[in-house]
Structure formats: structure tokens, C-alpha cells
Amino acid sequence: MSIPLDPDDSVVVLAHEKFPDRAKTAVGVLRYADYDVTAVLDRNRAGETVGDHVPDVRDAPIVESMDAALDVTDPDALLIGISPIGGGFDESWRPDVRAAIEAGCDVIAGLHFFLEDDEEFAALAAEGDVDLIDVRRPPADLTVSGGRARDVDAEVVLTVGTDCSTGKMTTTLELLTAARERGVDAGFVPTGQTGIMIAGWGIPVDRTVADFAAGAVERMILEAAEDHDVLFVEGQGTIIHPAYSGVTCSLLHGSMPDALVMTHSVGREAIHGYEDYAIPPVETYVDLYEGLAAPVAPTNVAAGALDTRTLDDEAAREAVAAYADTLDAPATDPVRFGADEILDALL
């Protein structure tokens, strides 16, 4: 999967009725993508601006529709920045997608529903010579892992976690930025739809055939290791997730990392959406990840990243210190305090 966007391209991001708190992809792209976001579509917030809600990113107007966006910007693409439960296409978005294609914009989506399979969009896109880019469609030529990732020259760092949505992608991208600021030749290996949209390439590991999931990760590692000295690999799920642990396990054995960074959300006590499944002590996770890796490609938890957004600064500092104690490794909240303490432990 490769997305035809350059750093000097610009996109409009669709986030109707969900910006910013339930628009994880939109906010991820605003914060981390190289290309510019020149408008956000949210019909509930038309007239406001991105800066009203997300500080520290380039500001942009929020408008009610693609037509309205085209009045104020000349984008290269429309990017779907939200995902309803189930990953379907919301029919209320159809006029926006239609307007984008008719204006010559590519459309980029990470839904389970594929834009390319929609007859109207496919016909319009063919007519207008624009691309419909479904980042969640895995390549057709995936195969089983050859067990080769442990032999690459690059240093491979994988983020793991105690649950889904504990900041694995965010931590990975903060580490990437901090490493590059130090002059390290670092690369990002994206494994989910938001990461792929940000990076412009990648394979959605959760959507591959189960037998090929580790092979998909391996393929990305071998490719990216040709170009970089250090690779930061976006983790997924958790090794004790009732539904997604297989994907997590495939990431661990497919990437064969030299070091792990353990992410956790402060105060989280049960698996998100599976409230009968308690989150065990973080030491249990350390033992499981390291134990499972050992016979395949030994690694260790070298640092921790704690999401402290629900705490004030002082409580956050205390929580980070306690987390570091428990892990017996350096830890921080990389969004709040920067990624340097983690990076020092890794490089």
C-alpha cells in the first residue's frame, strides 16, 4: 500500500460529528503527517477552527462540506478521518466523496468497506482519473514469514501495551520525531490504518489472512531496514486481548524486535470494550512479552510510555515515576514530557 502524497501536497479531512475526541485518525494525521491539512469537515463545528480544539498543530478551518472546503482550498485529496463502529461507510458522507472526486481529488480511506467496491465512486474515479485508496486492503501477494527479521542490521523497536488505545502509535511517532531530531536515521513501520495514512505506506496487519500476518510484518521490516539504522514499529492490541491477541503475537514474532516499549493508560483497569477482563499488573505483561519472544528472538522491555492525559502535571509526574519503578526501566509520558527518557534507554 502506497499513498501518492508528498510533503507539499494538501488534504481535506472528513470528521463529521466526531472532531476531535472521536476522530483518532483525523487528529493523528493533523499531528504527525508531513502533508498539510487545509480544512476539516465537521458539520457540527462549521465556522470553528482546528486550533480551537487541537493546539500545537497548523491551524485550518472547519467547514460543513467538501463543497465548502473547495471554496477555500485546492486540495490534492480527501481523507476519511473517522471510522464508525464496524468500519462501514456512512451514506451521509456520499456527497462529500462525490464532490471530491469531481474536483479531481484522490480519496483515501481506512474503512473495512472499500471505496473501490462502490459502483458510483469507481465509475466517477475512472472518469476523472483520480485514485481511490483503501489503505485497509492488504496486498494480494502476502505470504508466510520466513523468520528473517532477526537478521536485519537495523535496530528494531516495537511498542507493546496493556490494552488497545494505550498510545502505541503515538509513542512510536514521538520516538521517531525525537530520534530524527538527534540526527538518527530512523524509520517508521506503520501497521494500522492511521499509521499508514500518516506514513503514506504500510500494511494493515489486522486485516491480512491470519497465516500471513507475521509475514506482512516481516516484509515491512526487511524493506525499511534497507533504508534506516533504527526502526520504530507501531504495535497493535495486547498479548492478552480476548479478540486481537493473535495480531499482537504476529507483530512480536514477525518483527523480532531488539527492544520493547511498554505503553499503558493510567487508571485503566479493564480491557476496553471487554470490561469483564481485568488488566493484570504490568509485570505480568513484561513476563509474557519477553517470555514469548525469548525462544524466537530474545528481547526485553527497555522503557515505558504512560498516557497520563487524565491527570494534572504533578500527578502525572508521580504516576510516571511509579510506572518506571514497577517496570524497573525508564518511563515517561512522551506526549506530555517528551520522548527523551525513552530514547536514552533505547539508543
Next chain:
Amino acid sequence: MSIPLDPDDSVVVLAHEKFPDRAKTAVGVLRYADYDVTAVLDRNRAGETVGDHVPDVRDAPIVESMDAALDVTDPDALLIGISPIGGGFDESWRPDVRAAIEAGCDVIAGLHFFLEDDEEFAALAAEGDVDLIDVRRPPADLTVSGGRARDVDAEVVLTVGTDCSTGKMTTTLELLTAARERGVDAGFVPTGQTGIMIAGWGIPVDRTVADFAAGAVERMILEAAEDHDVLFVEGQGTIIHPAYSGVTCSLLHGSMPDALVMTHSVGREAIHGYEDYAIPPVETYVDLYEGLAAPVAPTNVAAGALDTRTLDDEAAREAVAAYADTLDAPATDPVRFGADEILDALL
């Protein structure tokens, strides 16, 4: 996936140039399926019989082609009982499949290549009103696991192992037979193509979307638990497999078993096909499987099954005793010595 075969139906099994040693599916079906195998196709062994090679199963002629089989039997289906590396369709089989469809037989295959996608076969099958059954095609409506398997009333037993091809399916089916002989209402949950062909239903877990693998297992457990007191679940791969561990992990967390049976092949020292990956001591596997299950649905290795086919009887007895010592649990070779010792530990 459901296969339209009843116990009084009969099938012809295709195993060209590979019967019996490289025809795992053919031999599995001969040994364990309820329906009758009335001929085997192997052009290298035409004129011999099944009984010349596989004792203890109902004898049948080996013939050179489907045409020759139709001279001596009136089957309901042709079943592809071998799988080339890569799971492709060998064009030398085309005349046999064509002859089967023209004779009104269904055709059952577990290849990565789907018969239904072959234009000639699809057209012939439509014309003749026969079914092309690709058991490796997962259902289209799979979804994520709800974490519900631990709540079923049935006792769930999962076979796990130290590698692929350590006897997980065989052990599962020997346990099923032995339990039924004791009058236990036991069911079989098939998770791979051979198991599905034997049972006539099931989902090929390795071929599902990675995010849905545990959900596919859960769906089968919930369904089968309605009908049985004990479920024997066919395991796949191993939790430290460089390529397939994600599938194994999804099976563990999707089935949430009450007990595990650890399978191993005596003398195996490295992962099959991944010779640089040593097989660690079996205690390591016990710790990993039990540790990984504990936070989700606690379980333990209650017994062991050792494949001793390379040893003589005395050496086999010694190997089984040593294996039981190491596991600190009862163990046997269920094919050689029967499954009773394992069953005693489980029920």
C-alpha cells in the same frame, strides 16, 4: 462451512503420486471420517490397495484416474486429499475433477486455490447441479470475538504443541473416539482443512482475517457447546512459531479451554521448515501457554501426547514415561497405546 456428506455417502480421494506418506489429508479422512472412501486415485500405485499401506482402515482399491474409479464405484463426491506446497491446483488433476463433475459428484478441496474460481469447473458444476466445496474459504460474515467462550457449559479441551505437525488433529480425534466409547457426549471442533473434511463442518482459522481469527474459534465453540458436554478443539501451529504463532494465540484466547493437551514429536529438535529455530524444553511451552491463558481464562496442561512413530515399542514406552515426568502430567502416544491415559486426566 458445511459439507453435504452423510455417514452412508461415499467418496473417492485424489492423492496422485503422494499416497500415503505425503497425503496427510487422504490418510486422515480414511482413518477418521464417517463416510466411506471407496477408491483412492494415485497414478503411481494403480492396482495396489489402501490396505497395502494403511492398516486398520476399510480397504479400497487404488486406481489411476477418476474414470477408472467410476468403473468400480458410484461415489457422491471427489475429495482432493493432497496439497502441493503453496496450496495451488495441479493441472494434472483437471481431467479427474472434470470427470467427477460430469458424473454428478460434488468436489471437495482444501486448497488456497478455490475450485469455485475456476471458470471451467464453475460452468460444469452449474450445468450438472453439483457443488464445488472449498473448505479453506472462511465464511464472509466473521467478526471479532466477544470474549464469551469461557462461559460455555461444555468442558473445552484444546490440543497445543511444540511445533506444527506434532499430532494435534490426530490426538484430538483419538480423544473424541475414546470419549465416545466411554459414553461421553463429546464433540469435535475442526479448525483446519483436513479436520473440516473429516467433520463435515468448521472454519479454517489460519485463512480468516487476522482480527477475526479468535472470533471464528469463539463462534464454533458457542455453536458446538449447545450440542455436547465435552469439546475437543483441534489446535494449530505453536505459540513460538516464527510464522504461525498468531493463529495459535487466537486459538488459545478464542477457545478459552478448561484444559490443554501438549503434543510433541519425539526427537524433533527444531521448528519444521525453520531449522535455525530450536525447540526449547517442553517446560518452556507449558509456562508460555498457561501464562498467556491466565489473565484471559486460566487453564493448565493436563496431559501430554507424544508421537513416537520413529521408535520401537520399548523405546516408545520409555520416551512416553520421560515425557510424562517432564510435563508432570500423564502422557502417552494415543495412536500407539490408545488415548485412555489422557482421557483419565481430563474427565
